[in-house]
Amino acid sequence: MKKALLTVGLLMASAAFAQNKNAVIGVSIPAADHGWTGGVVYWANRTKTELEKQYPGIKIIVKTAKDANDQANQLQDLLTVNKIDTLVVLPYESGPLTRPIKNLHDKGVFVTVVDRGLTDESAQDAYVAGDNPGMGKVSAEYLGKQLGGKGNIVVLRGIPTVIDNQRVDAFEAVLKSKYPNIKILDKKFANWNRDDGFKVMQDFLTRFPKIDAVWAQDDDIAVGVLKAMDQAKRTDIKFVLGGAGMKEFIKKVMDGDKLITADVTYAPSMIADAMKLTVKSVVTGSKMPKTTIIPSVLVTKQNAKNYYYPDSPF
Template identity: 35%
Template sequence: MQRRLFSLVPVLALVAGLHAPQLASAQDVTIGMSFPSATHGWMGAIIKNAQDQAKASGVRHVMTTAADPNKQTNDVEDLIAKKVGAVVMLPIETDAMTRAAAKLKAANIPLIIVDREVKTDDYAALIKGDNVGIGANAAAYIGQALGGSGSVVEIIGVPASVTVQRSQGFRDAVAKSYPGLKVIASQAGDFQREKSLNVMQNVLQQHPKIDAVYTHDDEMALGVLQAIREAKRTDIKVVTGAGGSKAVYKLIADKDPVMKATFVYSPLMVKDAVKVAVDVARGSKPANKVITIPATAVTATNVASLYDAKANY
């Protein structure tokens, strides 16, 4: 069984149209990278994929990682001081990194944002997954699996646009199409397996009857599953994730009785962000400023065609 993560190159063919003469060779370009620390598998894959693409593109790169917005802001200031040709950034937190984006704008350094959004359009390109779509598709899957009614627990991520959109997409779809679903608890797992395990243990103690758990991320889904199994709960019929980790794909392929679906949010998107950064640093202009990757549902019916044992995540 092999999983082929969706190649985003065809999508970016619509993005990186060369609208200006190239001003520098690849060898003359240095790309700055500003990412959160790899506290979970998806972020680790983002960092690895970004480094791999910089190498494949033949450019120098400066990688920075941070555990908090203050450190990430300082990292961006350091990249400005190094006079990099462009910056690829995955913001830790929206407000602080909006201010960092303004600093890059003032320094005339193009910014390419991945995944989480900022409150400004001072960037050259934004490449993201469909976070609202993840929530809406999860609501549809859970609603259909439960016959339109049941109690749902939501395990959310960190305070950022991704979390807001995944939660809003879910709740809007529930209100519109599945009013019989009731969200009885919403707790933060911060995209971490261990924290989600602990949070879910508390939720299980507080709620003797749960029908489904909607998690914002596959790592959190794995922590939730562990809590359910350790508690020997049999009332929970469905757990959904997001991201597309190999561990979750395998559970779905093996027809796990609870882990039923996840939604594509491939860390490969950062490769395309690096490609755009290289093009922009060399003088071209993206044809499209915002690119959204579809939140395709991964279930037992299609997981075999998407699994790749060699994937970073």
């Protein structure tokens, strides 16, 4: 399978592992409460199997958490019960998980944080994430070109987080500088959720008689958007641009769907990249990049087959 190339930060982690071919690695991630996290769980378990086969001496323990408190408790168990020396963690929430993660880090556990950065960066040794500003920029460039530089759009945001702010700020910056005749009619949080995407889009459709395009930011949100449009029988909207690479949407792009003409990657497989980088560092004793950013790529009919993973739940 082809994957986007990783952009690796120039700074390297200050601490290098001593070579440890019998490492115990904890992987702590949110439970599959929506499509993207379902993909994270899929890639984490798939990569655990691959890495334990590749490095027979290591042990990887994957834990999924239903909320921030559950994850904090699991982190403590990973240390005291499972005796991990390494942690790869995608925090359920940044703020509440910073202290529990720092507790492990202070006790000598090497920590790789994925996607949702901590409020105290000293609690982590390495960071692996998607390119959130890049996602907003790529989305705005595509939308601007497809609309010929003019039109009315609506924006459905994720949840109030740094990640969402980075996406939306970059999106708006591109429109302001390159496509000033594209007007954002409104933007509302849809919580990366299908039902919320449906409700927000219903409101937009009621209030705005003409919408040229929708930036849903996320494919789960876009599912709700399409449902609302279908029920309202609105035909003025030229296309809906989601994001993250849900397989159903990649398939729509491959098949030439009239409304889903493109997607922008923010792949849940970043957990696999983080696990592979961390385990390689553990086993070889080499330094791990301090920061690894995975670029957001525009998916069109021409390259969609490279991003289609039919076995993934997302």
